[in-house]
Amino acid sequence: MKKYFLQFKPFLIFIGTFFAAYIGFTLVYKFYLDSFDTTDVDGITAVVSHNVDWLLGLFNCDSKIFKSPLNPYFEVWYNAKFTLRIVEGCNAVSVTILFVSFVLAFSGKLKTTLGFILFGVFLIYVLNVIRIALLTVLLFRFPEQEHILHGVLFPLIIYGLVFSLWVFWVNKFSKYAK
Template sequence: MKKYFTLYRPFLLFLTKFFLTYIILTLVYQKFLESFDNNKVDFVTQLVADNTKQLMNLFDADVAIEKDKSESYIRLFYNQQYVARIIEGCNAISVIILFASFVVSFSGRLKYTLSFIVLGSLSVYVLNVVRIAVLSALLYFFPSQNSIIHGVVFPLFIYGVVFVLWIIWIRKFSLYAKNTAET
Protein backbone atom coordinates (compact mmCIF):
# COMPACT_ATOMS: atom_id res chain seq x y z
CA MET A 1 0.00 0.00 0.00
CA LYS A 2 2.85 2.37 0.88
CA LYS A 3 4.31 1.71 -2.58
CA TYR A 4 1.10 2.92 -4.25
CA PHE A 5 0.88 5.93 -1.99
CA THR A 6 4.44 6.89 -2.92
CA LEU A 7 3.85 6.18 -6.60
CA TYR A 8 0.62 8.22 -6.78
CA ARG A 9 1.60 10.86 -4.24
CA PRO A 10 1.55 13.82 -6.70
CA PHE A 11 -1.91 12.86 -7.95
CA LEU A 12 -3.25 12.29 -4.42
CA LEU A 13 -1.77 15.61 -3.30
CA PHE A 14 -3.44 17.34 -6.26
CA LEU A 15 -6.82 15.78 -5.40
CA THR A 16 -6.50 16.63 -1.72
CA LYS A 17 -5.59 20.26 -2.36
CA PHE A 18 -8.30 20.62 -5.01
CA PHE A 19 -11.14 19.15 -2.95
CA LEU A 20 -10.13 20.84 0.31
CA THR A 21 -9.95 24.25 -1.39
CA TYR A 22 -13.18 23.64 -3.29
CA ILE A 23 -15.08 22.51 -0.18
CA ILE A 24 -13.79 25.37 1.98
CA LEU A 25 -14.53 28.06 -0.61
CA THR A 26 -17.95 26.56 -1.35
CA LEU A 27 -18.85 26.46 2.35
CA VAL A 28 -17.74 30.08 2.79
CA TYR A 29 -19.80 31.09 -0.24
CA GLN A 30 -22.85 29.16 1.02
CA LYS A 31 -22.53 30.92 4.38
CA PHE A 32 -22.38 34.24 2.54
CA LEU A 33 -25.56 33.37 0.59
CA GLU A 34 -27.36 32.29 3.76
CA SER A 35 -26.96 35.82 5.10
CA PHE A 36 -29.55 37.01 2.54
CA ASP A 37 -33.29 36.48 2.77
CA ASN A 38 -34.91 34.11 0.27
CA ASN A 39 -36.27 36.95 -1.84
CA LYS A 40 -33.24 39.22 -1.56
CA VAL A 41 -30.51 39.36 -4.20
CA ASP A 42 -26.93 39.05 -2.90
CA PHE A 43 -24.70 42.03 -3.58
CA VAL A 44 -22.39 40.15 -6.00
CA THR A 45 -25.32 39.26 -8.26
CA GLN A 46 -26.55 42.86 -7.98
CA LEU A 47 -23.07 44.10 -8.91
CA VAL A 48 -22.99 41.80 -11.95
CA ALA A 49 -26.39 43.16 -13.06
CA ASP A 50 -25.26 46.76 -12.52
CA ASN A 51 -21.99 46.17 -14.41
CA THR A 52 -23.86 44.47 -17.25
CA LYS A 53 -26.16 47.47 -17.54
CA GLN A 54 -23.16 49.86 -17.48
CA LEU A 55 -21.38 47.87 -20.18
CA MET A 56 -24.43 47.79 -22.42
CA ASN A 57 -24.96 51.53 -21.86
CA LEU A 58 -21.43 52.13 -23.20
CA PHE A 59 -22.78 50.86 -26.52
CA ASP A 60 -25.86 53.12 -26.31
CA ALA A 61 -28.13 50.16 -25.65
CA ASP A 62 -31.55 50.80 -24.16
CA VAL A 63 -31.12 48.70 -21.00
CA ALA A 64 -32.87 48.59 -17.67
CA ILE A 65 -32.61 46.28 -14.71
CA GLU A 66 -35.28 45.68 -12.12
CA LYS A 67 -35.17 43.69 -8.89
CA ASP A 68 -38.05 41.26 -8.61
CA LYS A 69 -40.00 42.04 -5.44
CA SER A 70 -40.94 38.48 -4.52
CA GLU A 71 -38.01 36.44 -5.88
CA SER A 72 -34.22 36.61 -5.68
CA TYR A 73 -33.40 37.64 -9.22
CA ILE A 74 -33.01 40.73 -11.35
CA ARG A 75 -34.83 41.26 -14.62
CA LEU A 76 -32.87 42.69 -17.53
CA PHE A 77 -34.80 44.63 -20.17
CA TYR A 78 -33.33 45.35 -23.59
CA ASN A 79 -35.26 47.86 -25.74
CA GLN A 80 -38.07 47.72 -23.15
CA GLN A 81 -38.35 43.93 -23.64
CA TYR A 82 -37.69 41.51 -20.80
CA VAL A 83 -34.90 39.29 -22.14
CA ALA A 84 -32.98 37.86 -19.20
CA ARG A 85 -33.22 36.93 -15.56
CA ILE A 86 -29.98 37.38 -13.63
CA ILE A 87 -29.87 34.92 -10.74
CA GLU A 88 -27.20 34.02 -8.20
CA GLY A 89 -25.81 31.38 -10.58
CA CYS A 90 -25.09 34.11 -13.15
CA ASN A 91 -22.53 35.88 -10.98
CA ALA A 92 -19.71 33.40 -11.84
CA ILE A 93 -18.68 32.87 -8.22
CA SER A 94 -19.02 29.10 -8.58
CA VAL A 95 -16.80 29.24 -11.69
CA ILE A 96 -14.27 31.38 -9.81
CA ILE A 97 -14.27 28.87 -6.93
CA LEU A 98 -13.56 26.06 -9.40
CA PHE A 99 -10.82 28.14 -11.04
CA ALA A 100 -9.16 29.01 -7.71
CA SER A 101 -9.34 25.41 -6.47
CA PHE A 102 -7.50 24.18 -9.53
CA VAL A 103 -4.82 26.87 -9.27
CA VAL A 104 -4.26 26.03 -5.59
CA SER A 105 -4.02 22.32 -6.40
CA PHE A 106 -1.16 23.10 -8.79
CA SER A 107 0.17 25.84 -6.56
CA GLY A 108 3.48 27.50 -7.12
CA ARG A 109 5.03 30.21 -5.00
CA LEU A 110 2.46 31.85 -2.74
CA LYS A 111 2.88 35.31 -4.27
CA TYR A 112 2.33 33.98 -7.80
CA THR A 113 -0.52 31.73 -6.73
CA LEU A 114 -2.45 34.51 -4.99
CA SER A 115 -1.73 37.01 -7.77
CA PHE A 116 -2.89 34.58 -10.45
CA ILE A 117 -6.06 33.74 -8.51
CA VAL A 118 -6.92 37.43 -8.05
CA LEU A 119 -6.14 38.43 -11.66
CA GLY A 120 -7.77 35.30 -13.07
CA SER A 121 -10.88 35.81 -10.93
CA LEU A 122 -11.16 39.42 -12.09
CA SER A 123 -10.78 38.25 -15.69
CA VAL A 124 -13.52 35.65 -15.23
CA TYR A 125 -15.76 38.26 -13.59
CA VAL A 126 -15.27 40.81 -16.39
CA LEU A 127 -15.75 38.19 -19.10
CA ASN A 128 -18.87 36.98 -17.34
CA VAL A 129 -20.32 40.51 -17.44
CA VAL A 130 -19.48 40.65 -21.16
CA ARG A 131 -21.07 37.22 -21.58
CA ILE A 132 -24.32 38.34 -19.94
CA ALA A 133 -24.43 41.55 -22.00
CA VAL A 134 -23.90 39.74 -25.30
CA LEU A 135 -26.27 36.96 -24.26
CA SER A 136 -28.99 39.52 -23.47
CA ALA A 137 -28.61 41.21 -26.86
CA LEU A 138 -28.63 37.88 -28.67
CA LEU A 139 -31.74 36.76 -26.78
CA TYR A 140 -33.47 39.96 -27.88
CA PHE A 141 -32.67 39.35 -31.55
CA PHE A 142 -32.89 35.54 -31.52
CA PRO A 143 -35.33 34.53 -28.76
CA SER A 144 -36.03 31.15 -30.35
CA GLN A 145 -32.35 30.22 -29.97
CA ASN A 146 -32.38 30.56 -26.17
CA SER A 147 -31.48 26.93 -25.43
CA ILE A 148 -28.45 26.96 -27.73
CA ILE A 149 -27.26 30.46 -26.82
CA HIS A 150 -27.72 30.15 -23.06
CA GLY A 151 -27.26 26.42 -22.65
CA VAL A 152 -24.36 25.67 -25.00
CA VAL A 153 -22.50 28.65 -26.50
CA PHE A 154 -22.01 30.77 -23.41
CA PRO A 155 -21.12 27.98 -20.96
CA LEU A 156 -18.51 26.89 -23.50
CA PHE A 157 -17.23 30.46 -23.60
CA ILE A 158 -16.85 30.93 -19.83
CA TYR A 159 -15.47 27.44 -19.16
CA GLY A 160 -13.21 27.76 -22.19
CA VAL A 161 -11.69 30.92 -20.73
CA VAL A 162 -11.16 29.16 -17.39
CA PHE A 163 -9.53 26.23 -19.17
CA VAL A 164 -7.13 28.56 -21.01
CA LEU A 165 -6.25 30.27 -17.71
CA TRP A 166 -5.55 26.85 -16.16
CA ILE A 167 -3.24 25.95 -19.04
CA ILE A 168 -1.38 29.25 -18.66
CA TRP A 169 -1.07 28.62 -14.92
CA ILE A 170 0.26 25.08 -15.32
CA ARG A 171 2.71 25.90 -18.11
CA LYS A 172 4.05 29.23 -16.83
CA PHE A 173 3.69 29.60 -13.07
CA SER A 174 2.97 26.35 -11.22
CA LEU A 175 5.53 24.13 -9.54
CA TYR A 176 4.88 21.68 -12.37
CA ALA A 177 6.18 24.27 -14.85
CA LYS A 178 9.35 24.70 -12.82
CA ASN A 179 9.88 20.93 -12.47
CA THR A 180 9.46 20.27 -16.19
CA ALA A 181 11.65 23.24 -17.15
CA GLU A 182 14.53 21.77 -15.17
CA THR A 183 14.37 18.35 -16.81
Protein backbone atom coordinates (compact mmCIF):
# COMPACT_ATOMS: atom_id res chain seq x y z
CA MET A 1 0.00 0.00 0.00
CA LYS A 2 2.82 2.36 0.89
CA LYS A 3 4.37 1.69 -2.52
CA TYR A 4 1.17 2.85 -4.26
CA PHE A 5 0.86 5.88 -2.03
CA LEU A 6 4.40 6.94 -2.94
CA GLN A 7 3.80 6.19 -6.61
CA PHE A 8 0.61 8.27 -6.76
CA LYS A 9 1.64 10.92 -4.23
CA PRO A 10 1.72 13.85 -6.74
CA PHE A 11 -1.75 12.92 -8.00
CA LEU A 12 -3.13 12.53 -4.49
CA ILE A 13 -1.67 15.89 -3.44
CA PHE A 14 -3.21 17.51 -6.53
CA ILE A 15 -6.64 15.96 -5.86
CA GLY A 16 -6.51 16.78 -2.15
CA THR A 17 -5.44 20.38 -2.74
CA PHE A 18 -7.98 20.90 -5.51
CA PHE A 19 -10.93 19.56 -3.53
CA ALA A 20 -9.90 21.27 -0.29
CA ALA A 21 -9.65 24.64 -2.08
CA TYR A 22 -12.84 24.06 -4.09
CA ILE A 23 -14.90 23.00 -1.08
CA GLY A 24 -13.42 25.76 1.09
CA PHE A 25 -14.09 28.56 -1.40
CA THR A 26 -17.55 27.16 -2.20
CA LEU A 27 -18.50 27.12 1.49
CA VAL A 28 -17.24 30.70 1.96
CA TYR A 29 -19.27 31.77 -1.08
CA LYS A 30 -22.34 29.93 0.22
CA PHE A 31 -22.07 31.70 3.58
CA TYR A 32 -21.71 34.98 1.70
CA LEU A 33 -24.86 34.26 -0.33
CA ASP A 34 -26.76 33.17 2.77
CA SER A 35 -26.18 36.61 4.27
CA PHE A 36 -28.60 38.10 1.70
CA ASP A 37 -32.37 38.07 1.84
CA THR A 38 -34.00 35.65 -0.62
CA THR A 39 -35.49 38.57 -2.56
CA ASP A 40 -32.26 40.57 -2.63
CA VAL A 41 -29.36 40.35 -5.07
CA ASP A 42 -25.87 39.65 -3.75
CA GLY A 43 -23.24 42.37 -4.06
CA ILE A 44 -21.07 40.60 -6.64
CA THR A 45 -24.00 40.11 -9.02
CA ALA A 46 -24.95 43.76 -8.49
CA VAL A 47 -21.44 44.93 -9.43
CA VAL A 48 -21.45 42.70 -12.52
CA SER A 49 -24.85 44.12 -13.52
CA HIS A 50 -23.67 47.71 -13.08
CA ASN A 51 -20.56 46.97 -15.15
CA VAL A 52 -22.70 45.45 -17.92
CA ASP A 53 -24.82 48.61 -17.83
CA TRP A 54 -21.67 50.75 -18.03
CA LEU A 55 -20.30 48.71 -20.96
CA LEU A 56 -23.55 48.92 -22.91
CA GLY A 57 -23.67 52.67 -22.21
CA LEU A 58 -20.09 53.00 -23.48
CA PHE A 59 -21.39 51.86 -26.87
CA ASN A 60 -24.42 54.17 -26.67
CA CYS A 61 -26.83 51.28 -26.43
CA ASP A 62 -30.40 52.05 -25.45
CA SER A 63 -30.31 49.86 -22.36
CA LYS A 64 -31.54 49.98 -18.81
CA ILE A 65 -30.60 47.60 -16.04
CA PHE A 66 -32.41 47.64 -12.74
CA LYS A 67 -33.13 45.40 -9.79
CA SER A 68 -36.37 43.48 -10.06
CA PRO A 69 -38.63 44.74 -7.26
CA LEU A 70 -39.85 41.25 -6.28
CA ASN A 71 -37.12 38.88 -7.41
CA PRO A 72 -33.40 38.40 -6.73
CA TYR A 73 -32.11 39.44 -10.14
CA PHE A 74 -31.46 42.42 -12.36
CA GLU A 75 -33.62 42.98 -15.43
CA VAL A 76 -31.90 44.05 -18.61
CA TRP A 77 -33.98 46.08 -21.03
CA TYR A 78 -32.55 46.73 -24.48
CA ASN A 79 -34.30 49.09 -26.89
CA ALA A 80 -37.28 49.21 -24.48
CA LYS A 81 -37.66 45.41 -24.60
CA PHE A 82 -37.03 43.07 -21.68
CA THR A 83 -34.13 40.97 -22.91
CA LEU A 84 -32.61 38.98 -20.05
CA ARG A 85 -32.10 38.57 -16.32
CA ILE A 86 -28.79 38.73 -14.53
CA VAL A 87 -29.04 36.22 -11.68
CA GLU A 88 -26.46 35.07 -9.14
CA GLY A 89 -25.19 32.36 -11.49
CA CYS A 90 -24.26 34.99 -14.07
CA ASN A 91 -21.53 36.53 -11.92
CA ALA A 92 -18.96 33.81 -12.81
CA VAL A 93 -17.98 33.23 -9.18
CA SER A 94 -18.39 29.45 -9.52
CA VAL A 95 -16.14 29.49 -12.60
CA THR A 96 -13.63 31.63 -10.73
CA ILE A 97 -13.63 29.20 -7.78
CA LEU A 98 -12.95 26.34 -10.19
CA PHE A 99 -10.11 28.29 -11.83
CA VAL A 100 -8.46 29.29 -8.54
CA SER A 101 -8.75 25.78 -7.09
CA PHE A 102 -7.02 24.26 -10.10
CA VAL A 103 -4.19 26.81 -10.10
CA LEU A 104 -3.65 26.26 -6.37
CA ALA A 105 -3.56 22.49 -6.92
CA PHE A 106 -0.83 22.98 -9.54
CA SER A 107 0.80 25.81 -7.66
CA GLY A 108 4.23 27.11 -8.47
CA LYS A 109 6.18 29.83 -6.72
CA LEU A 110 3.98 31.79 -4.30
CA LYS A 111 4.37 35.18 -5.98
CA THR A 112 3.82 33.74 -9.46
CA THR A 113 0.81 31.71 -8.31
CA LEU A 114 -0.87 34.68 -6.64
CA GLY A 115 -0.10 36.94 -9.61
CA PHE A 116 -1.55 34.45 -12.07
CA ILE A 117 -4.63 33.95 -9.92
CA LEU A 118 -5.24 37.72 -9.77
CA PHE A 119 -4.67 38.04 -13.53
CA GLY A 120 -6.98 35.10 -14.27
CA VAL A 121 -9.76 36.29 -11.96
CA PHE A 122 -9.60 39.75 -13.55
CA LEU A 123 -9.67 38.28 -17.08
CA ILE A 124 -12.60 35.98 -16.23
CA TYR A 125 -14.50 38.91 -14.72
CA VAL A 126 -13.93 41.20 -17.72
CA LEU A 127 -14.81 38.48 -20.24
CA ASN A 128 -17.94 37.67 -18.24
CA VAL A 129 -19.13 41.31 -18.33
CA ILE A 130 -18.46 41.43 -22.09
CA ARG A 131 -20.24 38.08 -22.48
CA ILE A 132 -23.40 39.34 -20.75
CA ALA A 133 -23.40 42.59 -22.75
CA LEU A 134 -23.02 40.69 -26.03
CA LEU A 135 -25.68 38.22 -24.97
CA THR A 136 -28.03 41.15 -24.34
CA VAL A 137 -27.59 42.49 -27.86
CA LEU A 138 -27.71 39.06 -29.52
CA LEU A 139 -30.81 37.94 -27.63
CA PHE A 140 -32.55 41.16 -28.63
CA ARG A 141 -31.70 40.52 -32.29
CA PHE A 142 -32.08 36.72 -32.29
CA PRO A 143 -34.43 35.71 -29.43
CA GLU A 144 -35.18 32.38 -31.10
CA GLN A 145 -31.48 31.43 -30.69
CA GLU A 146 -31.52 31.74 -26.88
CA HIS A 147 -30.66 28.08 -26.30
CA ILE A 148 -27.63 28.08 -28.56
CA LEU A 149 -26.42 31.52 -27.41
CA HIS A 150 -27.00 31.19 -23.66
CA GLY A 151 -26.72 27.43 -23.29
CA VAL A 152 -23.87 26.59 -25.67
CA LEU A 153 -21.88 29.45 -27.17
CA PHE A 154 -21.38 31.70 -24.17
CA PRO A 155 -20.54 28.90 -21.68
CA LEU A 156 -18.08 27.63 -24.29
CA ILE A 157 -16.43 31.06 -24.34
CA ILE A 158 -16.05 31.38 -20.55
CA TYR A 159 -15.02 27.77 -19.97
CA GLY A 160 -12.74 27.91 -23.01
CA LEU A 161 -10.92 30.86 -21.44
CA VAL A 162 -10.57 29.03 -18.12
CA PHE A 163 -9.27 25.90 -19.85
CA SER A 164 -6.78 27.97 -21.89
CA LEU A 165 -5.56 29.68 -18.72
CA TRP A 166 -5.12 26.28 -17.04
CA VAL A 167 -3.11 24.88 -19.95
CA PHE A 168 -0.95 28.01 -20.02
CA TRP A 169 -0.42 27.82 -16.25
CA VAL A 170 0.52 24.14 -16.18
CA ASN A 171 2.91 24.47 -19.13
CA LYS A 172 4.61 27.73 -18.15
CA PHE A 173 4.45 28.36 -14.41
CA SER A 174 3.37 25.37 -12.33
CA LYS A 175 5.88 23.26 -10.46
CA TYR A 176 5.33 20.61 -13.15
CA ALA A 177 6.28 22.90 -16.07
CA LYS A 178 9.33 21.79 -17.98
